[in-house]
Amino acid sequence: MNSIKWLSIILITFVIIAGIAVPMVPQPQSFFEFPDIPGLGNTARIIFFHVPVAWVSVLGFLVSLYYGLKYLRTKEYDDDIKSVSAAGLGMLFCLLATMTGSLWAKFTWGSFWNWDPRETSILILLLIYGAYFALRSALGSNEVRARLSAVYAILAGLTAPFFIFIMPRIIGGLHPGAKEDASGSTPITQLHMPLNMLFVFFSGLIGFTLLFIWLLNVRIRTLRMEHRLLMKDY
Amino acid sequence: MYEFLGQNQLYIVLFVILIIWIGIVLYLIRLDKKIGRLEKQLGKD
Numbered sequence A: 001m002n003s004i005k006w007l008s009i010i011l012i013t014f015v016i017i018a019g020i021a022v023p024m025v026p027q028p029q030s031f032f033e034f035p036d037i038p039g040l041g042n043t044a045r046i047i048f049f050h051v052p053v054a055w056v057s058v059l060g061f062l063v064s065l066y067y068g069l070k071y072l073r074t075k076e077y078d079d080d081i082k083s084v085s086a087a088g089l090g091m092l093f094c095l096l097a098t099m100t101g102s103l104w105a106k107f108t109w110g111s112f113w114n115w116d117p118r119e120t121s122i123l124i125l126l127l128i129y130g131a132y133f134a135l136r137s138a139l140g141s142n143e144v145r146a147r148l149s150a151v152y153a154i155l156a157g158l159t160a161p162f163f164i165f166i167m168p169r170i171i172g173g174l175h176p177g178a179k180e181d182a183s184g185s186t187p188i189t190q191l192h193m194p195l196n197m198l199f200v201f202f203s204g205l206i207g208f209t210l211l212f213i214w215l216l217n218v219r220i221r222t223l224r225m226e227h228r229l230l231m232k233d234y
Numbered sequence B: 001m002y003e004f005l006g007q008n009q010l011y012i013v014l015f016v017i018l019i020i021w022i023g024i025v026l027y028l029i030r031l032d033k034k035i036g037r038l039e040k041q042l043g044k045d
Helices: A002-021 A041-074 A077-108 A117-138 A142-170 A195-233 B002-007 B009-044
Strands: none
Touching: A002 A041, A002 A195, A002 B009, A041 A077, A041 A142, A041 A195, A077 A117, A077 A142, A077 A195, A117 A142, A195 B009, B002 B009
């Protein structure tokens, strides 16, 4: 666990420094220069943060689905704790992805919110998981809550890939990867980046994934302690 | 002053984000340690 923590700190710090400080020039000559993308300029740097954050959000929802399934099979309360922790982090990172995306949209598409297919689908996803937490808080008993929210986590987790990977691609839109997008890029990875940008990009993906594991670990341990203390009282 | 800020926008952004990031990381490390200590205490009882 310690190496995960340190690696995530090092990688994300590296991404912050390299992603922001490396100059963007029209004709990059050395390894320490990024190409200047016409129309995007310095705002292109958001990609080093926006995409990893969105990725971690999907990861959180899928981990939540996995532990939801596991809970239904084992009925171990620990799996419910893992499922809800992952969903919470997925929600947090989903909000961050929406905010960074909205900021980026302001400077490239002209307004914070345009109801682009991708913006609409992430809003629906946020609402779906908002309902998950509303459901949980409405149920008192641990066992009923765990069972129902496990079922909901599975259903919600199944829709997540649809909203993130499929819907924005079958409808035309402004986001890279939309239906009429001629560049052929995908919303997950823009693989026609030069090597040095790819390096920073994947460092970000790995760094944020490790940060997710760390945060998940802290959250799970806290909820486990809470559970133990509650059990003691009875 | 304004000239300096205008010419170094990118580095100012970098600096601010680094400070925020370091703050969050230090907080997280301390929180993690604190939870570890609590786990030990709970384990004893």
